Amino acid sequence: MRVLVGVKRVVDYAVKVRVAADKKAVDLANVKMSMNPFCEIAVEEAVRLKEAKKATEIIAVSIGPKAAAETIRTALAMGCDRGIHLTTDARTDQELGPNSVAKLLAKVVEEESPDAIILGKQSIDGDFGCTGAMLAEHLKIPQCTFAAAIDFDAKTVERETDTGTEVVSFPSLPAVFTADLRLNEPRYATLPNIMKAKKKKIDTKAADSLGVELNEGNTVLEVFEPPPREAGIFVDDVDGLVDKLKNEAGVL
Amino acid sequence: MPHNVANARKIIQRITKRRNVDCLLLWLATNELESNLIKDLPFQFQDPFWAFVWPGSWALHKFIQDNPKVVGKRTVLDFASGCGLAAITAKQNNAATVLANDIDPYSVLSVRMNAALNNVNIDTSTSDLIGREVTQDVILAGDIFYEEALGADVMKWLEREQQVGKRVLIGDPGRAALPLQNSRLQLKASYDLPKWLQKSNHGYVEGKVYEIIG
Numbered sequence: 001m002r003v004l005v006g007v008k009r010v011v012d013y014a015v016k017v018r019v020a021a022d023k024k025a026v027d028l029a030n031v032k033m034s035m036n037p038f039c040e041i042a043v044e045e046a047v048r049l050k051e052a053k054k055a056t057e058i059i060a061v062s063i064g065p066k067a068a069a070e071t072i073r074t075a076l077a078m079g080c081d082r083g084i085h086l087t088t089d090a091r092t093d094q095e096l097g098p099n100s101v102a103k104l105l106a107k108v109v110e111e112e113s114p115d116a117i118i119l120g121k122q123s124i125d126g127d128f129g130c131t132g133a134m135l136a137e138h139l140k141i142p143q144c145t146f147a148a149a150i151d152f153d154a155k156t157v158e159r160e161t162d163t164g165t166e167v168v169s170f171p172s173l174p175a176v177f178t179a180d181l182r183l184n185e186p187r188y189a190t191l192p193n194i195m196k197a198k199k200k201k202i203d204t205k206a207a208d209s210l211g212v213e214l215n216e217g218n219t220v221l222e223v224f225e226p227p228p229r230e231a232g233i234f235v236d237d238v239d240g241l242v243d244k245l246k247n248e249a250g251v252l
Numbered sequence: 253m254p255h256n257v258a259n260a261r262k263i264i265q266r267i268t269k270r271r272n273v274d275c276l277l278l279w280l281a282t283n284e285l286e287s288n289l290i291k292d293l294p295f296q297f298q299d300p301f302w303a304f305v306w307p308g309s310w311a312l313h314k315f316i317q318d319n320p321k322v323v324g325k326r327t328v329l330d331f332a333s334g335c336g337l338a339a340i341t342a343k344q345n346n347a348a349t350v351l352a353n354d355i356d357p358y359s360v361l362s363v364r365m366n367a368a369l370n371n372v373n374i375d376t377s378t379s380d381l382i383g384r385e386v387t388q389d390v391i392l393a394g395d396i397f398y399e400e401a402l403g404a405d406v407m408k409w410l411e412r413e414q415q416v417g418k419r420v421l422i423g424d425p426g427r428a429a430l431p432l433q434n435s436r437l438q439l440k441a442s443y444d445l446p447k448w449l450q451k452s453n454h455g456y457v458e459g460k461v462y463e464i465i466g
Contacts, residue, residue: 050455057428058455079455081428192304192452199301199398 038120047079077189102134308423309394311459336363
């Protein structure tokens with residue numbers, strides 16, 4: 001089995017983002033970037049498949065600026081075998097949306113014909129959460145989203161829902177899987193692995209050379225910070241609490 | 253190269269005692285050199301790929317320990333020798349002579365230090381041997397199939413060397429560029445990689461030894 005994983009370069013999850021002065025986007029100047037946490041989980045799942053001798057090759061794909069090559073290197077250091085970098089100057093957090101990404105990934109899948117495509121369930125910048133589903137739709141292959149566990153022998157996926165998890169079966173491979181938080185705990189790329197990853201190959205080509213129309217059909221009008229949370233109040237006694245819950249919050 | 257000698261010493265301890273080493277200083281030194289903080293080097297300093305044990309070379313090292321006759325009284329070439337693990341093991345198992353070859357001069361320096369620390373005599377060379385006829389009886393090639401184009405060149409060369417009577421052994425952990433479909437590759441042995449080696453080679457759990465036959 002050959003596995004393709006998508007890895008996205010995003011603002012590091014620990015960074016407190018700021019809105020740019022023109023209110024058109026989040027400010028990316030001098031901000032620490034790293035691999036989208038859900039993509040890390042996708043990579044980890046693929047590497048575990050390789051270590052369990054179920055996968056023979058893992059290809060890590062990233063779409064983004066020059067610096068996205070670092071994200072691919074991280075994936076290679078985690079255990080992927082080679083990388084494909086589709087370069088673009090478009091902002092991948094809002095200009096290049098999930099449908100464009102899905103169309104680009106579909107091109108790569110057609111070229112590489114992997115048996116499983118594992119993506120993160122969403123990226124923590126755009127938060128769309130639909131690239132995986134759109135990719136499966138473009139390719140007309142099965143999709144199992146929000147995976148908490150994947151069993152390739154039984155062809156089942158335990159997936160996260162609002163009320164717990166459900167187990168679904170997928171009819172065949174190739175299929176698209178998207179990784180949710182509980183799928184696994186990703187490993188760190190250690191120094192020897194980071195260094196050895198430099199010997200692994202990354203193919204680079206321009207995203208707009210694939211003959212895919214990159215147009216989302218929507219544009220970002222304004223980006224603003226959420227209103228600050230108002231301070232809480234202390235109530236004197238239980239009756240006061242019940243009164244507030246009943247008459248102000250309206251939850252009783 | 254302020255960290256070189258001390259680290260080489262630690263590295264051989266890693267080979268002989270299998271201890272974890274902090275290679276951070278080396279890494280930082282490399283980055284420093286790469287960013288041109290230190291200029292006018294006589295040659296380009298590359299990442300210290302020789303500072304780690306590679307899983308394919310480790311598999312060759314195990315195979316030689318299990319099958320010392322393969323190298324006994326024979327002349328041996330360790331191609332792309334890295335830290336020299338396979339070369340040193342061959343010499344320890346009574347190879348007549350061993351030539352460790354790597355195009356990185358620092359690799360060759362580390363092989364010489366590691367050989368000295370293990371009290372064996374290893375010859376070294378930094379020539380690019382791919383495509384050239386060599387004089388040794390046995391060729392060891394560990395972890396060379398990490399990239400398709402290079403792997404194809406190396407395979408073509410090794411196949412030709414085997415045709416003129418050399419014994420060619422390849423150590424590999426399952427890299428995608430190893431041409432498994434090639435019917436002249438015969439699996440000789442398969443070893444589970446020890447945990448410490450798995451940790452520094454994410455994605456690999458086995459080291460295999462192949463021989464070119466036919």
